Amino acid sequence: MAIVDLATKQSASYIRPTSWADGLRGIAALFVVASHTCLSFATYLIPPSFAETGKSILFQRPLFRLVIQGQAWVAIFLVLLGFVNALKPLQLARRGATADALAALSTGAFRRKWRLVFPAALMTILAWLLCQFGVFQLGRRVDAYWLRATSPQRSPSLGAAVVDLIRQIAGTWMYGENAYDHTSMGTATPFPWFTICIHDPASFDGTVGTNIFAGMILAELSFYNLTALRPRLIFKILPYGLVTLGLYICSYPDQYADQTAWSSQLASLAETFFPKDANVSRYYASLGAQMICLGVMLSPSLRRMLSHPMLLWFGSISFPLYLVHGPLMRSVLVYLLYLPMAIGFEPVLRADGTPDPESYISTPSPFRLGVILVMFFAFLLYVVQQWAKHIEPKMGALTAALERFSRSWGKNAVWTSKEKDEMLPVASVRELSR
Template identity: 50%
Template sequence: MTVVSFADSRKPAPSRVRNSSWADGLRGIASVFVVSSHVTLCFARYVVPPSFGETGQIALFQRPFFRLVGQGQAFVAIFFVLLGYVNSLKAVQLARAGAVTDALSSLASSAFRRTGRLVFPAAAVTVIAWFFCQLGAFQLALKTDAYWLRATSPRPSPSWPVAISDLVRQLISTWFYGDNAYDQPQWALLPLFKGSLYVFMTLLATVNSTPKFRLLAEAILYMWSWAIGDGLIGLNVFAGMIMAELSVPNPPEPRSFLARVLPYPFAVLGLYLCSFPDQYYEQVAWSRQLWQIGLVIFPQNVSMGRFFAGLGAQILCFSVLYSPSMRRALSNRYLLWLGGISFPLYLLHGPLMRSVMTYLLFGRAALTFQPATLEDGTPDPESLIPVPSFLTLWLLLPIFFTFLLVVVKWWSVRVEPYFGTATNQLENFARSWGKGGLSGSPMQNGSLLPTAVARKQAL
């Protein structure tokens, strides 16, 4: 995931709006909907299935398009498509201009920096969440009837020495197993890192080839990902790389009326596919039809939800790429602002939901909550604080979201630069470590092989 920082939200000048700015705007929308999906899992789990199975009734937000408020996997798929597109765009532009050496240098530097901009912020948020967990900040969330809060809130460790061991274990687990008990959404960072490696290795192997050959190689890798059932990483990342190849030197500019209008129904189709439920899809006609199509076109024993979300995200992104009006709309300054804070928003929303939002919504009820009693008269330890009323949610959730955006903006302005500095220092260290011991080495000129130098003899 590319991290872009915007110091202000003023309307960007034409020179500041790049041809790929729409990707920042779409990423900002996707990050907001990821947060929305977690709120939905807290207070409106009925949106997950496409109907009420017992009665067969269908609520508005269980229907296609409306149910996207709770379809987090669809917007995670968009992250991966945009990762493949943005991360390969500059190298492809340089390679097509014949600057292969510059393309390789840019590719190596961006891969190194991107790793630091993923690892350092994620580790910092984990440490912060761990510290507040040990102080009991998430204890109330464990007692609520909000499913996502209860399922993702960690318990304090029995002692500080054990807590330090738990912290180290989770910091490692994030990148080894894709699991982080202190910030559950960090599961996506390991697949994102793998996706960045896919981009790096593919371009490293094809940067010196012709554009047609590189496009063919990416298409083959896309089909390979489809065949092996990689519906999360490869399928989306290689689609994004194909987009980058097709958008160089400039994004398509359709001339006919039909070409300008055609991307819109395809965008609607993409959102329709993104609406496919991950479970209970046999309950209603529209998702059952998609399921039957998926049985034919997808490999066996794959996650239908992942594949339909990925396919929908790809169709949506290609539609935007081929629509100048959609690209302009997504380059709106407010969406660019959201895109600039998308990564810290993704990292910070979980701990803040389990702490600040929980106390805002459940704090007052917790003071007067009386748990149910068992037959022997003792309190039932399984009793949970009920979810607030609909009116309470509508009044208090906007307050929390405002607070969340303020904190995320402060983080992006005040804290993110330190991660950039740390990444630059690490890169400088990697470039200079051990050079002092290579004085007089034939490789000092930067060439791969030693270079013989002829010197004139002094007369």
């Protein structure tokens, strides 16, 4: 298979000291997809137990319920974002090359931002087209919570559709809202927040600011050989304890935390340690993600495990996977599952004879659901692989072209010196500012 071939190419010579971050990012992307699948077809996993009996099944319990804890894996994305972005500037700064560090920071921030902006905008346009042609309309009628809640409504006219497209593309980066592609919001929102937090460290939220700065701190710590500190036995055990505790904390449910003893205990601790009126689930997800990343960074064995070629391959497609899976689930998966039952479907009528808006097309049997999910995920990986092979390079080339344009912008411009009231070339202004 092509996937196996690509993974095999990731031999030992490809493994870098920070390859573990790519492997962990790949795992996070897979669990984000898993969480959206569970939110569609297994919403009973949202609470930590069944309220009627107080009993919990396996995937409602700590660690196992991470399959539905999407925000925990998004928090890991953000920690790794801060970690990777800060590595090169910190390395240059530690060598005394301050100017090079600042140049690397500005160039890296520019490139990484537009390498996300362009693909996210393209995915929004594609999802907008699907929406206007009515592809998502079936998803609005199915008995699958996440698919139904994220399937956008078609615009009433062509003019309104164009306005909606512009509004949603801008809203992704300005307000963190995108009706056509909800999954792009989690990737987009770090960048305006990153800029705000640089100027005002107090402007943290429970997910973005704290995790990006935690990743930057981890990047600084990575230059120290912490495993050489004594007592060494503690530092051999500590990473596994941090990862286990981090996974446990990330398991904190977004709702109904009072239904079980373990989540109630975490809720009580939150009243002591977290700010008043904080979103406790987000804070726990962030704290757990930071502990997981720190534990992995402290453990050579965990870093080697996460540098497995297959995980590195998933890490290389993590962004396309994160970006593409939502629209494909709301279109291809919906039609595979519900189209046969949608034919001839008639909603339940209310007492006044009008259709009940809460009457949805029921989900197929578990066996058929499982078979179709396997088929769909194989198709999804194929599409993601093609996106990474054909679309990503074009997005990189577009970013490079924009970078070249930005570097030449105003190259021949002149500026006025306030002191001498004379015209100076840009180069002179730069010299004066030093």
